[in-house]
Amino acid sequence: MKTVLRYVAYPLIVVLSLVAYVYLREVGLSAGLSVFLASVVNMVLIGLTEIAIPLRKEWSLFKDWQSPNDILHAIFSTEFAGRIPRLILASASISITAYLSEKNITGLWPTHWHIAWQFALVALISEVVFYWQHRMHHRSFFWRFHALHHNAEQMHVLKSGRLHAGEIMVRILVLNLPFVVMGSPGELVFAYGIFSNTLGNLGHANIAVKLPHFMHYVVVTPLVHHAHHAIDPEFRNSNFSGAFTFMDIIFGTLRLPQDNRLIQPGITEDFYPKFWLWQLFAPLLPNSFFNAKPTKSLQGESK
Numbered sequence: 001m002k003t004v005l006r007y008v009a010y011p012l013i014v015v016l017s018l019v020a021y022v023y024l025r026e027v028g029l030s031a032g033l034s035v036f037l038a039s040v041v042n043m044v045l046i047g048l049t050e051i052a053i054p055l056r057k058e059w060s061l062f063k064d065w066q067s068p069n070d071i072l073h074a075i076f077s078t079e080f081a082g083r084i085p086r087l088i089l090a091s092a093s094i095s096i097t098a099y100l101s102e103k104n105i106t107g108l109w110p111t112h113w114h115i116a117w118q119f120a121l122v123a124l125i126s127e128v129v130f131y132w133q134h135r136m137h138h139r140s141f142f143w144r145f146h147a148l149h150h151n152a153e154q155m156h157v158l159k160s161g162r163l164h165a166g167e168i169m170v171r172i173l174v175l176n177l178p179f180v181v182m183g184s185p186g187e188l189v190f191a192y193g194i195f196s197n198t199l200g201n202l203g204h205a206n207i208a209v210k211l212p213h214f215m216h217y218v219v220v221t222p223l224v225h226h227a228h229h230a231i232d233p234e235f236r237n238s239n240f241s242g243a244f245t246f247m248d249i250i251f252g253t254l255r256l257p258q259d260n261r262l263i264q265p266g267i268t269e270d271f272y273p274k275f276w277l278w279q280l281f282a283p284l285l286p287n288s289f290f291n292a293k294p295t296k297s298l299q300g301e302s303k
């Protein structure tokens, strides 16, 4: 049974999460709420799979003392701090639409394309923007926010949402701005959102899945993303992609470890305090405030 699960879990969770999203839309829920609820379904499925076929038995969201912090960051970042960039985008949308119609610039989004090609365009734009904003977060000032995501010492599904509110605000703004400017259909953007959320959650999961090797060159698998969480800077400064790996392949930053059981997640000099509320302030205060060491060895990208 477990052998079968190792082969089917990954594709099955992707399909069930997308089916959950489509079902929730069909029964009349808003796209935003459907993405949220389908993501919850997705995380529960991954959580159960982590119990059945863990990659490493010592990793568990139930035994990780940081799990409550992970949940608090996920809720606060997306549901509260995330409202700020969404409000900015909503008001920007009105101004941009007015400006473009004044200049007689219309039809930036190719509505005449087949829906599949439009979806592919959403995917392409999302992945290009995600890759560069993620690389930016590995540099200088932005690293102080992104380090929260990387200081986790074990991988499981809750680590996906362990993102600082400051990083989430930047991410929502830059990922959605191209679609606001181009007037992209919201339905397609939300549909891609649940797809990338699903792959993102799976990328952090503590599950021993068997996948064909070529998959690591197509999508962000646990092997690909666990390597990005490695304490080893050579791996950490690689694998920046969100859902598909083509940007890492194009820019030569894809690195596949032999086995993600050998990856040790974490950062060498962790300046974050232990409690959620202090973690929110940590990037903005001197390291000495929390008696933490500087993070000099982590700044900048090593090639």
Ligand SMILES: [Zn+2]
Binding pocket: 134, 138, 146, 150, 228
């Ligand atoms: Zn990163």
Ligand SMILES: [Zn+2]
Binding pocket: 149, 159, 160, 204, 225, 229
């Ligand atoms: Zn991650």
